[in-house]
Amino acid sequence: MATEPRLDLTAVAKTGSRGAANRAEARGWAREQRRALRWGLAPALSVLALVTLAPAVWLIVTSLTPLTPTEPGSFDFSEPWQNYQQAFTSPEFVRSVWVQIELSFVTIVLQLLLGLGIALLLDKPSKLLDTVRTGFLVPMVLPPIVVAIIWKVIYTPAISPLHRLAVFLGVPFHSLIGNADTAIWAIAAADTWEWFPFTMLMALAALQMVPKEPQEAARIDGAGPVQLFWHVRLPYIRGTLVVAALFRLIDSIKAFPLIYLLTDGGPGGATQVTNYYAFVQTFNFAYWGYGSAIAMLLVAGVFLFSLLISRAGGGMALDE
Amino acid sequence: MNSRTVRAWTRYAIAVALLGVVLSPALWLVLMSFRPNSDIMATTLAFRPTLHNYAEAWTGEFRASFEHSLSASLASTLFALLIGVPAAYVLARWRFRGQHQVAMWILVTRMAPPIAFTIPFFLAYTSLGLMDTVAGLAVIYVTFNLALVIWTMKGFFDAVPRSLEEAAWIDGAGVWGAFARVALPLAAPGLAATGILCFILSWNDFFFALILTRTEAMTAPVAIVNFMQYAGFEWGKIAAGGVSVMLPVLIFTVLVRRYLVSGLTAGGVKE
Numbered sequence: 001m002a003t004e005p006r007l008d009l010t011a012v013a014k015t016g017s018r019g020a021a022n023r024a025e026a027r028g029w030a031r032e033q034r035r036a037l038r039w040g041l042a043p044a045l046s047v048l049a050l051v052t053l054a055p056a057v058w059l060i061v062t063s064l065t066p067l068t069p070t071e072p073g074s075f076d077f078s079e080p081w082q083n084y085q086q087a088f089t090s091p092e093f094v095r096s097v098w099v100q101i102e103l104s105f106v107t108i109v110l111q112l113l114l115g116l117g118i119a120l121l122l123d124k125p126s127k128l129l130d131t132v133r134t135g136f137l138v139p140m141v142l143p144p145i146v147v148a149i150i151w152k153v154i155y156t157p158a159i160s161p162l163h164r165l166a167v168f169l170g171v172p173f174h175s176l177i178g179n180a181d182t183a184i185w186a187i188a189a190a191d192t193w194e195w196f197p198f199t200m201l202m203a204l205a206a207l208q209m210v211p212k213e214p215q216e217a218a219r220i221d222g223a224g225p226v227q228l229f230w231h232v233r234l235p236y237i238r239g240t241l242v243v244a245a246l247f248r249l250i251d252s253i254k255a256f257p258l259i260y261l262l263t264d265g266g267p268g269g270a271t272q273v274t275n276y277y278a279f280v281q282t283f284n285f286a287y288w289g290y291g292s293a294i295a296m297l298l299v300a301g302v303f304l305f306s307l308l309i310s311r312a313g314g315g316m317a318l319d320e
Numbered sequence: 321m322n323s324r325t326v327r328a329w330t331r332y333a334i335a336v337a338l339l340g341v342v343l344s345p346a347l348w349l350v351l352m353s354f355r356p357n358s359d360i361m362a363t364t365l366a367f368r369p370t371l372h373n374y375a376e377a378w379t380g381e382f383r384a385s386f387e388h389s390l391s392a393s394l395a396s397t398l399f400a401l402l403i404g405v406p407a408a409y410v411l412a413r414w415r416f417r418g419q420h421q422v423a424m425w426i427l428v429t430r431m432a433p434p435i436a437f438t439i440p441f442f443l444a445y446t447s448l449g450l451m452d453t454v455a456g457l458a459v460i461y462v463t464f465n466l467a468l469v470i471w472t473m474k475g476f477f478d479a480v481p482r483s484l485e486e487a488a489w490i491d492g493a494g495v496w497g498a499f500a501r502v503a504l505p506l507a508a509p510g511l512a513a514t515g516i517l518c519f520i521l522s523w524n525d526f527f528f529a530l531i532l533t534r535t536e537a538m539t540a541p542v543a544i545v546n547f548m549q550y551a552g553f554e555w556g557k558i559a560a561g562g563v564s565v566m567l568p569v570l571i572f573t574v575l576v577r578r579y580l581v582s583g584l585t586a587g588g589v590k591e
Contacts, residue, residue: 036496037416044470047462051460052463055444056436062439062443132336137573138570141569141570142346143526145526146544150562159352253433256527257526278435282435283442291435298433302432306424306427310424
């Protein structure tokens with residue numbers, strides 16, 4: 001797309017026309033095109049500005065105030081940076097960032113491994129495997145709240161088939177989400193289940209773009225399946241895997257329904273990621289100003305990672 | 321059977337078995353929704369299926385919440401298509417200064433954490449009287465739907481050969497005449513897929529509806545969670561509600577599975 005020549009707005013009308021009348025016509029056509037361009041773009045961009053830029057500006061403004069509905073005079077800018085200072089000195093905030101890093105890291109690694117593994121399994125032209133692939137998409141498209149309910153059932157000892165099975169096998173265990181040491185792993189498992197289809201799809205798309213010749217050549221040279229993957233296919237799909245990981249990183253920052261329903265950030269803050277911390281501060285405690293500042297920090301992080309994606313996206317295998 | 325066929329069948333067997341394992345948690349919920357209340361705690365697979373849980377779940381309030389979900393998702397999808405499709409066409413056909421910035425803006429919109437939108441919208445809706453209304457919900461869904469429409473539809477228009485429209489121009493069609501008669505019909509499958517993706521994303525929303533609605537515009541995902549709070553964990557009813565909410569999504573997914581990747585990575589992958 002990037003290599004396409006710029007369309008000369010008058011090119012079409014100019015073709016084969018020399019006279020003054022035709023030139024005037026060409027100018028009229030160019031004007032009509034420019035007008036059409038404006039009318040096509042203007043409604044969408046103004047709505048987008050209204051629903052995204054205006055809230056963004058407002059968020060910056062509130063993040064500079066200690067705004068809270070219970071104190072009438074709290075919309076004041078005498079100490080604009082206090083929310084940010086408070087955030088960086090708050091142990092709860094700092095801990096939420098670490099919980100976030102842990103959760104993001106674990107889930108991304110697991111999703112990459114599982115997604116890539118299943119992609120390799122399915123990467124053969126076959127009707128059956130195509131159907132199976134569609135089946136694997138189910139966790140990703142389910143409403144997130146339904147995913148949360150599914151795992152709530154799995155993690156609630158009284159009704160959980162998993163706990164029943166463990167009792168049956170003679171290895172009963174306590175509730176995973178009720179224990180501060182295991183809760184984050186329980187969330188990570190559910191999140192991995194929900195989102196490995198995404199890395200699987202990206203990996204499959206990339207695998208199908210790997211050219212056949214180098215693979216044939218390597219096979220003739222006696223390379224086994226492992227060597228073939230490691231030295232031939234992986235280098236081709238590495239770019240896509242990086243982009244998939246970045247997408248998952250950004251979306252993992254927004255994780256909400258699983259934590260809301262399974263642990264509510266607990267036990268004792270063990271699963272309170274930064275997004276959840278902002279939610280609790282804003283909507284449970286009504287610290288609107290402080291919550292806005294945390295949300296601003298999240299936006300800044302997301303913006304940074306988006307820049308990385310648009311850089312990395314250009315180097316993807318899908319680009320060809 | 322030679323070793324090649326054996327290998328192929330081993331692959332099929334592993335794939336199918338793995339799919340069974342992966343889907344089992346979701347299937348368990350489906351089973352639970354048909355279990356009689358008397359043995360909802362049981363783990364046997366043999367039970368007499370009943371629709372009792374569905375009858376319990378589908379009372380007035382849940383039905384209303386389903387309608388709210390439906391109207392908010394449909395309204396937002398249609399509006400986003402209406403203004404997003406022409407914009408996508410313009411972005412696909414013409415270069416102009418600031419195009420890269422517009423693209424980046426759309427990408428960040430897709431990426432931004434919902435909490436960042438929710439706080440300003442919450443404050444604005446409280447004073448505008450849009451709190452707890454289906455219209456308010458439809459408007460906030462536009463924040464992600466519009467970006468999705470512009471980006472995916474731009475991809476579909478890029479794939480329509482320009483020469484066809486140029487021919488229409490020479491025949492005297494205006495820019496939007498050629499768009500309506502040539503480009504749009506050719507991109508129709510993409511239009512359908514984009515619309516369905518928008519609908520699924522809106523339908524699946526939980527966070528916005530949790531914060532911006534109370535009772536009047538409560539959506540189905542929030543209504544199920546309310547089953548947990550007020551009904552003292554009636555698991556059968558919760559399962560039936562969950563299955564009801566996921567059913568439309570599963571049907572639509574089968575229709576748009578080919579476009580899922582481009583939809584979900586909208587803006588991040590240069591095509």
